[in-house]
Amino acid sequence: MVSHTSKRVYILGITSSGRAFRPSDWAERLAGVMSQFRPGGAPTGRHLAYSPWCVPNSVNNVRCVVVHEDLRAHNIMAWDFVMGFAKDNELQVHHGLPPHTPHPSHHSHHSKH
Secondary structure (H helix, E strand, O other): OOOOOOOEEEEEEEEOOOOEOOOOOHHHHHHHHHHHOOOOOOOOOOOOOOOOOEEEEEEOOEEEEEEEOHHHHHOHHHHHHHHHHHHHOOEEEEEOOOOOOOOOOOOOOOOOO
């Protein structure tokens, strides 16, 4: 069995047919909705900070949301919501490593595509 050292899931803002997902701020919106699901529960106060389990990011200039598998253990409904969002919108999902990123422990030769 292959075990990933990373427990991250990358949801890319690209559909399975290769189109860019709109609106362009979808990653921030999704992470904003998920910000209450975090270690220690919802934050107190008015300051909105993203949960470390669901963070907007970019991979190769493509907007994405990085979801940590600890979210699933914390709240399965929140996990299902994020994964359902990706599925419903036909977004590309990568488990473990971000797409097109060579694994650091691989051989030192570089391949160009």
